[in-house]
Every structure is written in structure tokens, then in C-alpha cells.
Amino acid sequence: xxxxxxxxxxxxxxxxxxxxxxxxxxxxxxxxxxxxxxxxxxxxxxxxxxxxxxxxxxxxxxxxxxxxxxxxxxxxxxxxxxxxxxxxxxxxxxxxxxxxxxxxxxxxxxxxxxxxxxxxxxxxxxxxxxxxxxxxxxxxxxxxxxxxxxxxxxxxxxxxxxxxxxxxxxxxxxxxxxxxxxxxxxxxxxxxxxxxxxxxxxxxxxxxxxxxxxxxxxxxxxxxxxxxxxxxxxxxxxxxxxxxxxxxxxxxxxxxxx
Amino acid sequence: xxxxxxxxxxxxxxxxxxxxxxxxxxxxxxxxxxxxxxxxxxxxxxxxxxxxxxxxxxxxxxxxxxxxxxxxxxxxxxxxxxxxxxxxxxxxxxxxxxxxxxxxxxxxxxxxxxxxxxxxxxxxxxxxxxxxxxxxxxxxxxxxxxxxxxxxxxxxxxxxxxxxxxxxxxxxxxxxxxxxxxxxxxxxxxxxxxxxxxxxxxxxxxxxxxxxxxxxxxxxxxxxxxxxxxxxxxxxxxxxxxxxxxxxxxxxxxxxxxxxxxxxxxxxxxxxxxxxxxxxx
Ligand SMILES: Nc1ncnc2c1ncn2[C@@H]1O[C@H](COP(=O)(O)OP(=O)(O)O)[C@@H](O)[C@H]1O
Ligand SMILES: [Mg+2]
Numbered sequence: 456x457x458x459x460x461x462x463x464x465x466x467x468x469x470x471x472x473x474x475x476x477x478x479x480x481x482x483x484x485x486x487x488x489x490x491x492x493x494x495x496x497x498x499x500x501x502x503x504x505x506x507x508x509x510x511x512x513x514x515x516x517x518x519x520x521x522x523x524x525x526x527x528x529x530x531x532x533x534x535x536x537x538x539x540x541x542x543x544x545x546x547x548x549x550x551x552x553x554x555x556x557x558x559x560x561x562x563x564x565x566x567x568x569x570x571x572x573x574x575x576x577x578x579x580x581x582x583x584x585x586x587x588x589x590x591x592x593x594x595x596x597x598x599x600x601x602x603x604x605x606x607x608x609x610x611x612x613x614x615x616x617x618x619x620x621x622x623x624x625x626x627x628x629x630x631x632x633x634x635x636x637x638x639x640x641x642x643x644x645x646x647x648x649x650x651x652x653x654x655x656x657x658x659x660x661x662x663x664x665x666x667x668x669x670x671x672x673x674x675x676x677x678x679x680x681x682x683x684x685x686x687x688x689x690x691x692x693x694x695x696x697x698x699x700x701x702x703x704x705x706x707x708x709x710x711x712x713x
Numbered sequence: 714x715x716x717x718x719x720x721x722x723x724x725x726x727x728x729x730x731x732x733x734x735x736x737x738x739x740x741x742x743x744x745x746x747x748x749x750x751x752x753x754x755x756x757x758x759x760x761x762x763x764x765x766x767x768x769x770x771x772x773x774x775x776x777x778x779x780x781x782x783x784x785x786x787x788x789x790x791x792x793x794x795x796x797x798x799x800x801x802x803x804x805x806x807x808x809x810x811x812x813x814x815x816x817x818x819x820x821x822x823x824x825x826x827x828x829x830x831x832x833x834x835x836x837x838x839x840x841x842x843x844x845x846x847x848x849x850x851x852x853x854x855x856x857x858x859x860x861x862x863x864x865x866x867x868x869x870x871x872x873x874x875x876x877x878x879x880x881x882x883x884x885x886x887x888x889x890x891x892x893x894x895x896x897x898x899x900x901x902x903x904x905x906x907x908x909x910x911x912x913x914x915x916x917x918x919x920x921x922x923x924x925x926x927x928x929x930x931x932x933x934x935x936x937x938x939x940x941x942x943x944x945x946x947x948x949x950x951x952x953x954x955x956x957x958x959x960x961x962x963x964x965x966x967x968x969x970x971x972x973x974x975x976x977x978x979x980x981x982x983x984x985x986x987x988x989x990x991x992x993x994x
Contacts, residue, residue, distance in 0.1 A: 481863075513896060514896075515826070515892055516898075532895070532900070533892065533895040533896040533900075534896070534898075535897060536897065537896065537899040538896060538897075541889060541892075541893070541894070543889065545887070545889040545890060545892065545893040546893075547890060547893070547894075547908070548912075548988055548989065549911040549912070549914065549988045549989070550911075550988070558894075558897050558899070558907075559897035559898055559899075562894070562897055562898040562899035562903065562907065563898045576793075590988040591988075592985070592988070592990040606897065607896075607897075610897055610898065663851075678806070712723045
């Protein structure tokens with residue numbers, strides 16, 4: 456993974472949250488370098504710092520020490536080049552699907568006709584043309600998450616950071632969105648950092664699975680997947696990887712409990 | 714993908730059968746039961762002379778006709794309804810608009826700027842429990858006997874609900890929306906107009922609705938300050954003259970005017986806040 460020119464480079468990052476009566480050591484020294492076009496999953500027990508790491512890359516949190524770089528430049532604030540997809544969608548409820556997707560391009564002051572073309576393209580990409588004028592409360596969870604994905608893509612994100620984006624969806628919707636996400640990723644050459652706690656989801660999606668463990672949060676192992684695409688969840692290879700990764704994840708739990 | 718699958722919005726796409734006559738008449742019928750019972754009780758109580766001080770419904774109805782178009786009693790109050798109604802409406806809407814014009818910016822600032830909050834919030838919290846009636850003497854000293862005093866009291870009545878709901882709306886914006894806006898490139902002051910204001914709109918709207926309701930609520934107190942015209946003035950004068958049927962007419966007109974003005978506000982709100990699932994009342 457040691458790419459000479461990574462798009463994202465997390466260097467010796469640590470994170471402590473100072474609360475009134477205690478300090479939470481969310482991340483011990485963490486290094487992670489991601490190449491352009493990679494699909495990386497972060498997986499691990501809850502509380503092991505996955506969201507914190509993702510939010511540091513996004514620019515929502517500043518590291519206590521170390522730094523996160525994008526194309527070699529330190530991340531200091533959120534930026535449209537790093538789009539975030541939240542588990543609970545975080546759509547603007549007062550804007551229609553079309554207006555939600557247009558929010559970023561408008562905020563950046565792009566010309567009206569450019570915005571319209573862009574929005575049309577991405578509404579179509581995520582299959583919501585018929586719902587362009589619906590408001591978020593009229594949409595199902597899967598549709599909301601499509602809007603959330605479309606709005607970061609329409610805003611020229613190079614890196615899409617996804618924090619358990621499909622965690623709240625039913626199994627069928629989730630599988631459909633996984634397929635759609637892979638298709639978009641393969642078509643566009645995006646870089647995706649995807650947090651999940653489902654081993655199957657991670658193996659189905661990623662080029663690389665980063666296993667994290669808690670107390671304090673850290674990267675336990677970094678596992679490239681040499682599995683051809685499209686992947687078959689019922690294949691022996693898939694199951695073998697699931698077995699190995701499952702063992703890795705559980706050994707950390709064991710260590711923590713001991 | 715379950716909520717909508719027809720391409721139209723849910724309300725129109727739900728495929729409901731056309732409403733039967735009863736489903737359409739049910740709300741109206743139910744809403745008339747309590748007033749009808751009250752009217753019947755009133756009629757019985759006055760015909761059986763349980764009280765001699767309350768006029769019969771028929772006398773009130775007659776008075777109302779005279780108050781509106783004249784031709785029955787033909788005194789100073791005949792056919793003056795519109796004059797008093799317009800005078801009261803002027804004070805209600807004037808005081809309300811002024812209250813909104815002051816409460817909205819202050820509420821937005823208290824909600825968003827910690828220094829302003831520290832400066833104003835304790836003071837306003839102490840002022841707030843003082844009822845409008847308690848302000849009456851001071852208001853008459855400050856603004857004199859007359860319309861200005863009435864205006865000031867309506868202002869006070871409408872001010873706090875607008876202020877408090879604006880503060881609440883501004884402070885309860887989902888923090889995730891600020892993160893979403895900033896990763897999409899909308900930062901700093903632009904977030905105020907693109908995120909805070911629209912997100913707070915339902916609360917602000919609730920505040921305006923409550924404020925307008927309270928403006929009608931306090932109009933009688935406001936017009937106790939010796940104004941010559943207005944529904945409150947009619948009620949006070951009629952009381953002095955022991956014309957209880959006219960007092961009741963004034964009450965009914967205030968109730969109906971307040972109700973109509975509330976329905977109009979709600980209709981505007983439903984249109985403006987079509988995106989908000991809570992606002993389809
Ligand atoms: N804003 C915060 N303030 C205080 N503690 C936090 C904050 N965010 C996360 N933490 C703590 O940091 C640790 C890691 O959290 P998180 O990154 O959310 O884990 P994960 O996403 O893997 O479940 C947890 O113990 C959590 O309670
Ligand atoms: Mg998390």
C-alpha cells in the first residue's frame with residue numbers, strides 16, 4: 456500500500472477528547488495511507504475510533520498530534536473534495552432532492568446552468584429523476600442515502616468518506632445500494648473510505664480492510680483483498696476471508712476482555 | 714424503496730377511494746357538538762331562570778344583528794361592529810407586527826451569539842413572567858390613556874412567544890447539518906442564511922402563530938386603557954352600562970376574528986413549510 460503519492464496520508468495521528476472529569480484516548484498513534492481510487496473499509500468494535508479517524512480525515516476534528524494530509528497538504532477544515540456521507544443522512548429537510556444536490560455547487564458559486572446540468576446528471580446517476588421535487592421526509596431511507604451520495608458526487612468530491620452509511624437500512628436495500636456504490640466507484644475512479652461493522656459488507660466492497668481495535672483505538676491490521684470482482688458472497692474464497700478476518704476481530708475482543 | 718413507488722408524492726399517490734360523504738362531514742359535525750350543547754344549556758338555564766343576570770341566547774343574537782347592521786335597538790352601538798373590529802384589528806396586527814420586527818432579530822441573535830445571550834437572556838427571563846395585566850398601570854403612565862397604551866400591551870403580549878420560539882428554533886438546529894453544509898463548501902456566515910434560518914423556520918412560525926393568538930387574547934386588556942373604539946372598549950363600556958348581551962357579542966366577535974386570523978396564518982404556514990412533516994395541520 457506504500458504508494459509514493461497517496462491521496463490521503465494519516466501521519467502519526469493521535470486523538471484525545473478532554474472532558475470535564477476525564478480524558479478519552481480515542482486514537483493511539485495511527486498511520487494510514489490511501490491511494491487514489493482505492494476502496495478502503497475500516498472495521499472494528501464500536502468505540503475503537505473509526506468515526507474519529509474518518510472525521511479527522513474529513514476535517515471535522517483536529518488531531519491532538521500528527522496530521523492528516525490530502526495530496527500532501529494538511530487537512531485543516533472540511534472541504535468539498537472530501538465528501539462525507541453520514542449514517543443518518545443529514546439531508547436538509549427544507550430542500551427538495553434537487554435542491555439538496557444543488558446545495559454544494561450553489562454554495563461554491565457555480566453558474567446556474569452548470570449547476571442544473573450537474574444536478575440532472577447526478578439525480579439520474581442515483582436513479583431519483585422521478586423524485587427530483589420530493590422532500591426528504593417523503594423518501595425511504597435508501598432513497599435518502601442515494602441523495603446524500605449524489606450531493607457529494609455532484610460537488611466534485613475526490614474522496615468519499617462514509618460512516619456506516621447503510622447501517623440503518625434493511626438488508627435488501629443495503630445490498631442494492633452496495634451494488635450501486637460499487638458501480639459508481641468503478642465508473643468514476645473515486646477514492647472511498649467506508650466504515651462498517653459488518654465483515655460481509657467490508658469483504659464485498661473493499662480493496663483493503665483496515666481492522667481497528669479499542670482501548671485506545673488503533674489500527675490492528677491492514678488486509679489487502681486479492682478477490683476478483685464482482686464478488687460472490689457464497690464462494691469458498693469469500694468465506695475463507697470471512698473466517699480469517701472474523702478470527703482477527705474476535706482475538707482483539709478477547710485481548711481486551713483479558 | 715417502500716414509501717413511494719409511483720413517482721407522485723405520497724398524498725396524491727396513496728390510491729385512497731374518494732371520501733364518502735360522512736368522512737367529509739365528520740370533522741365539521743364533531744366540531745359543532747360542544748358549541749351546540751353549550752348553547753342548549755344556556756337556553757335551558759336562562760329559560761328556567763337559574764340566573765337572571767345572563768341574557769337569553771335570542772337576546773344576544775338580536776343584539777349581534779343590531780351591533781352589526783342596526784335597525785333594532787338603534788342606539789350608539791348600532792351598526793358599529795365594523796368600526797370597532799377594524800380598530801381592534803389595527804392594534805392587534807400593528808402590535809403583532811412590531812413585536813415580530815423586534816423579537817425576531819433579538820431572538821436570532823440570542824440564539825446564535827453567546828455574548829448577546831449572556832447580555833439579554835437573564836433580563837428577559839425575569840421580565841417574561843410579568844403578565845400583561847400587571848403592565849397596565851405603568852403602560853398608562855408611560856403612554857397615556859388611549860390607543861398607544863393598547864398598542865404597547867398587545868406588543869408585550871405577542872413579544873415573548875415569538876422571541877422564545879425563535880431562540881429555541883435557532884438553538885435546536887441539528888449539528889450534523891452544519892457539518893453537512895461545511896463539507897459541501899458552505900461555511901461561516903453563509904451558514905446563517907442557508908442552514909440556521911430555514912431550520913429554525915418551523916419554530917419561528919409556531920412563535921408567530923402563538924404571538925398573534927396572544928395579541929387577540931390581550932386586546933381587551935389593552936383597550937381597557939380608555940380608547941374610544943375597539944372590541945375591548947365595547948366590552949368595557951357595555952359592562953359599565955350593564956348591557957351583558959353586548960358584552961357577550963364582543964366576546965363572540967373576538968373569538969371568531971381570532972380564529973379566522975389563526976386559520977389564515979396556518980394556511981400560510983402549510984404552504985411555506987410543506988417540507989416539514991410536523992407542519993400539515
Ligand atoms: N466528541 C467526542 N467527545 C468525547 N468523546 C468522544 C467524542 N467522539 C468520540 N468520542 C469517544 O472516542 C471513542 C471512539 O469513538 P468513535 O470514533 O465514535 O468510535 P467508533 O466509530 O469506532 O464506534 C469512544 O470512546 C467515544 O466515546
Ligand atoms: Mg462510529
